[in-house]
Amino acid sequence: MSKVEFKENTAIVVFGASGDLAKKKTFPALFGLYREGFLSPTTKIFGFARSKLSDSQFKERISGYFKLPNEADKEKCSKFLELCSYVSAPYDKDDGYIELRNQIEKFETSRNVKESHRLFYLALPPSVFTVVATNLKKNVHPESKGLARIVIEKPFGHDLESAKALTQSLAPIWKEEELFRIDHYLGKDMVKNLLVLRFGNEFLNSQWNKDHISSVQISFKEPFGTEGRGQYFDDIGIIRDVMQNHLLQVLTILTMERPVSFDAEDIRDEKVKVLKAFKPLNNQDILVGQYTKSEDGSKPAYVDDETVNPNSKCVTYAAIGCEIENERWSGVPIVLRAGKALNEGKVEIRIQFKAVPSGMFHNISRNELVIRVQPNEAIYMKLNAKLPGVSTSTTLTELDLTYSNRYKDFYLPEAYESLIMDVLHSNHSNFVRSDELEVSWALFTPLLNYLESDNAPVPEKYPYGSRGPKNLSAFLQKHGYVFESDDVYQWPITRPKKVLTNPGSPKI
Numbered sequence: 001m002s003k004v005e006f007k008e009n010t011a012i013v014v015f016g017a018s019g020d021l022a023k024k025k026t027f028p029a030l031f032g033l034y035r036e037g038f039l040s041p042t043t044k045i046f047g048f049a050r051s052k053l054s055d056s057q058f059k060e061r062i063s064g065y066f067k068l069p070n071e072a073d074k075e076k077c078s079k080f081l082e083l084c085s086y087v088s089a090p091y092d093k094d095d096g097y098i099e100l101r102n103q104i105e106k107f108e109t110s111r112n113v114k115e116s117h118r119l120f121y122l123a124l125p126p127s128v129f130t131v132v133a134t135n136l137k138k139n140v141h142p143e144s145k146g147l148a149r150i151v152i153e154k155p156f157g158h159d160l161e162s163a164k165a166l167t168q169s170l171a172p173i174w175k176e177e178e179l180f181r182i183d184h185y186l187g188k189d190m191v192k193n194l195l196v197l198r199f200g201n202e203f204l205n206s207q208w209n210k211d212h213i214s215s216v217q218i219s220f221k222e223p224f225g226t227e228g229r230g231q232y233f234d235d236i237g238i239i240r241d242v243m244q245n246h247l248l249q250v251l252t253i254l255t256m257e258r259p260v261s262f263d264a265e266d267i268r269d270e271k272v273k274v275l276k277a278f279k280p281l282n283n284q285d286i287l288v289g290q291y292t293k294s295e296d297g298s299k300p301a302y303v304d305d306e307t308v309n310p311n312s313k314c315v316t317y318a319a320i321g322c323e324i325e326n327e328r329w330s331g332v333p334i335v336l337r338a339g340k341a342l343n344e345g346k347v348e349i350r351i352q353f354k355a356v357p358s359g360m361f362h363n364i365s366r367n368e369l370v371i372r373v374q375p376n377e378a379i380y381m382k383l384n385a386k387l388p389g390v391s392t393s394t395t396l397t398e399l400d401l402t403y404s405n406r407y408k409d410f411y412l413p414e415a416y417e418s419l420i421m422d423v424l425h426s427n428h429s430n431f432v433r434s435d436e437l438e439v440s441w442a443l444f445t446p447l448l449n450y451l452e453s454d455n456a457p458v459p460e461k462y463p464y465g466s467r468g469p470k471n472l473s474a475f476l477q478k479h480g481y482v483f484e485s486d487d488v489y490q491w492p493i494t495r496p497k498k499v500l501t502n503p504g505s506p507k508i
């Protein structure tokens with residue numbers, strides 16, 4: 001596919017425009033791109049949904065989540081809304097699509113467009129993906145008169161079989177190069193940084209293997225429960241919600257071999273290769289939990305949601321042990337862990353390195369590279385140094401790249417902004433390819449079947465607002481993670497009067 005960029009006079013249509021995702025993510029992202037000058041003012045934006053809304057109701061709804069810190073942004077917001085209009089119609093009848101096509105053609109004619117560029121964003125539940133994709137292709141695709149892109153949102157299926165069925169239903173209608181499957185974690189700046197961090201630094205590149213790394217962890221923590229989404233979540237659980245997709249995507253980039261270039265297919269080829277090298281997940285190598293009321297009783301238990309079965313075994317916390325059977329990773333324990341209703345909101349990657357020989361030291365801490373994806377993006381490497389001054393002790397300190405300290409006045413796009421920009425640039429690197437999807441579902445489906453079978457373990461209860469199930473520390477230790485004792489590491493400043501020396505002080 002040619003790398004055509006959609007620049008001037010692009011028509012963007014957001015389906016499900018009355019919905020939550022459109023309101024909270026898609027339109028704020030389009031506005032963010034416009035505000036920062038990455039979306040041309042010649043763009044035309046349509047919202048399409050069943051709800052009967054006037055243009056002004058529609059505009060009020062979609063602008064509710066725009067970030068408008070100053071007057072200039074408010075002015076930009078008004079200008080942006082002038083580009084938007086709304087079409088209300090059912091998804092399964094031709095009429096609305098014909099009306100949409102007429103409106104797009106009117107816009108293109110008024111701009112004397114020679115080659116149509118049309119981007120369709122499906123902020124819709126998967127139950128209508130196929131019907132909308134089919135009707136769009138039939139009625140609104142420009143065919144020989146231009147180019148079209150279609151963006152779909154997760155979930156891409158519920159298990160391997162349904163994911164395959166979805167792929168097969170879309171494949172005859174939309175070419176793979178026209179289709180963009182969004183996993184918004186691939187749009188996060190720190191995730192986009194992983195390729196550079198890994199392959200652009202020889203000191204990391206050369207150590208990035210089983211000879212030097214003793215364990216890998218990717219953790220996702222949210223400080224809120226399923227508030228208001230219990231019914232949706234009960235059928236999904238945390239594994240489908242964020243692990244099979246977001247965390248696994250991060251893990252593949254972290255573990256794949258060096259792609260020959262930044263080209264989307266080179267990157268995705270490597271991702272698929274490493275996914276194929278994963279050992280089947282072991283049903284017994286997991287820790288599952290479900291949150292109960294907070295200790296002070298102010299926050300509800302998962303099953304307090306009226307839409308949830310009171311005996312639900314739905315997993316709101318999971319830690320899963322993974323192994324990759326290839327030359328680079330064989331034997332390195334990897335843990336993916338994710339949970340709702342925890343003590344904090346944080347997504348981070350921890351790469352712990354092997355211990356240096358104790359020899360000249362009594363005991364010395366391990367190096368650990370921490371990549372904090374959110375909030376407050378940071379990369380820090382914990383390392384040992386001599387305590388400054390007359391002391392001969394060693395101390396655990398860090399090389400710290402905290403973005404907010406290092407980079408001033410940078411525009412850090414939201415994940416959705418970054419991904420929509422990629423679609424406009426026809427760049428598939430940060431989107432999920434169909435074969436990648438299949439391998440990831442093949443990996444997770446047996447585990448999900450087990451967790452939804454009669455033999456499923458009862459999830460360990462953990463209080464809302466806690467760190468998660470009590471057995472977490474033991475689970476992490478079993479997977480090679482070595483905890484520092486609390487008095488070894490001081491953050492953010494090491495104070496001489498309160499010196500914390502490493503028990504690994506040299507034997508002198």
Ligand SMILES: NC(=O)C1=CN([C@@H]2O[C@H](COP(=O)(O)OP(=O)(O)OC[C@H]3O[C@@H](n4cnc5c(N)ncnc54)[C@H](OP(=O)(O)O)[C@@H]3O)[C@@H](O)[C@H]2O)C=CC1
Pocket residue numbers: 219350370378379380398400401402467472473476483489491
């Ligand atoms: N640039 C920056 O902003 C930097 C910040 N720091 C800060 O310094 C502090 C210490 O850093 P660091 O040592 O890296 O990280 P943490 O104190 O966050 O802990 C290290 C790891 O151990 C886990 N853990 C700790 N206790 C338990 C437990 N009882 N059960 C299960 N897991 C546990 C944590 O999991 P879990 O995440 O689930 O708690 C985390 O994965 C942090 O607040 C960190 O943010 C340090 C360096 C740079």
Ligand SMILES: O=C1O[C@H](COP(=O)(O)O)[C@@H](O)[C@H](O)[C@H]1O
Pocket residue numbers: 184222241242
């Ligand atoms: O896809 C999802 O992701 C969000 C977390 O996204 P983040 O960008 O805020 O980290 C999660 O809350 C939601 O349950 C899930 O469906």
